[in-house]
Amino acid sequence: NESQNWVLMVTAQTPTNIAVIKYWGKRDETLILPVNDSISVTLDPNHLCTTTTVAVSPSFQQDRMWLNGKEISLSGGRFQSCLREIRSHACDVEDKQKGIKITKEDWGKLHLHIASYNNFPTAAGLASSAAGFACLVYALGKLMNVKDDESQLSAVARQGSGSACRSLYGGFVKWIMGKEENGSDSLAVQLADEKHWDDLVIVIAVVSSRQKETSSTSGMRETVETSLLLQHRAKEVVPKRILQMEEAIRNRDFTSFSRLTCADSNQFHAVCLDTSPPIFYMNDTSHRIISIVEKWNRSEEAPQVAYTFDAGPNAVLIARNRKVAALLIQRLLYYFPPSSDDLNSYVIGDKSIVK
Ligand code: 2P0
Structure with a gap:
């Protein structure tokens, strides 16, 4: 079937971040809501970053993910939260050249393949879920034509790993703990961009x-x-x-x-x-x-x-x-x-x- 043959994909790269005012402690473990605000600096994207390609095709039978070339399970609650959230924000996508049209509703039925690489040795103990979930959410946001800005996407990445919400921006970033029980205001904002203090x-x-x-x-x-x-x-x-x-x-x-x-x-x-x-x-x-x-x-x-x-x-x-x-x-x-x-x-x- 010709119409089943297409694949649409997006690749994104996201650096990790280092907190200078630390996040430690959650008030809600499922939604990942912290007990205090935190501030971080996002590293240069050329180093210590994750590169993630997300693909969608009607020929994919299930959601699958590979990390550094090895297939990993997507059954964990954090992956499921991110996938569910981002799908709920998905919009129509049309690629006239390829004759592809995906409606908002289709995203709930289509399956994804995700391939992610860290450019730093995991053994060094620098492996960070921060870059990983930020990159995943950002790439999916692009693929699914999500109209939300980085701050709104950060609230999705947060549900993968708390520190991930701070990697959606470069420069200096604050994760505001928020007050709402549903976590809607627990998100990242940029305090200053990467050029603001480039002596460091x-x-x-x-x-x-x-x-x-x-x-x-x-x-x-x-x-x-x-x-x-x-x-x-x-x-x-x-x-x-x-x-x-x-x-x-x-x-x-x-x-x-x-x-x-x-x-x-x-x-x-x-x-x-x-x-x-x-x-x-x-x-x-x-x-x-x-x-x-x-x-x-x-x-x-x-x-x-x-x-x-x-x-x-x-x-x-x-x-x-x-x-x-x-x-x-x-x-x-x-x-x-x-x-x-x-x-x-x-x-x-x-x-x-x-x-
Ligand atoms: C931070 N850390 O602010 C602090 C300082 C480690 C020490 O964020 O459970 O991997 O996924 O939300 O984000 C490490 O915690 O924990 C961390 P989860 P996460 O960078």
Whole structure:
């Protein structure tokens, strides 16, 4: 049957993001609604990104997905939420040249094939569901002619993984926690685009030891259930920090940016330690990196480098400019010579990342 032979596809590329004011803790696990706002910087799309191709054809028998060439199951609730949501926003699509017409209603019946690649090694512990779900939702939005803007799409990506909602925009992004029970106002907004503060250089120091990590999802759940410090953090600390961080970004005030970033990373890890049983994401090498940066910053008139650590031991270091980034690499190589086992690679770049 000729008319069954067509395939329509879209490819998109989405970088990951690094939070400088952290998201940790959900008030609703199914809708993925956080207990506080968060702010992140989106990395350069050339590095640490996900590329996803989505295809639709009447010949496809079921929804299928491949990650880095290997088929994975789409049965998980998070994939299903994203697919359901995006299908509900789908519009008519017409390609006259190919003689294809898909109506809004057709999208509920047609099946999808999805192929996704990460351009960074999953083993480095940098694999992020953030880029993955953001890219999936963005690509599907294009394929299905969804008219929503990035902010509205971010609320769909959020239901795949919380941090994913922040990867729909470049530059500096805020995930507003929202008030509604149905999550409709829990979405990302851009605070400043990628050109606003392009002096910054991000260096990711990949700490080699492969400690077993507690997944973010279960870690957060345990923190919400057991940590009193989290209550204080979410209600008292973060709301003020969010305002201060927005101001620091607006004014390109590195001193304030750096102090807030480091303090928030440290408080996130303190909240992990305050969880029962305690969660350890950083290791001795992470702690040494913090000491080195703290000592350096204290020896200068103003901070030169900010550090932040996520749910793992890898250091994300933000240098105030290129000159400082070069010095930073020099120091890292001095403290962790290439022969040592502590650090196994660096990724460096302009607001992101070169291998
Ligand atoms: C963040 N992290 O703000 C924080 C800081 C890790 C530490 O977002 O359960 O993978 O999928 O919503 O988004 C990691 O959590 O968790 C994360 P889910 P997600 O970037």
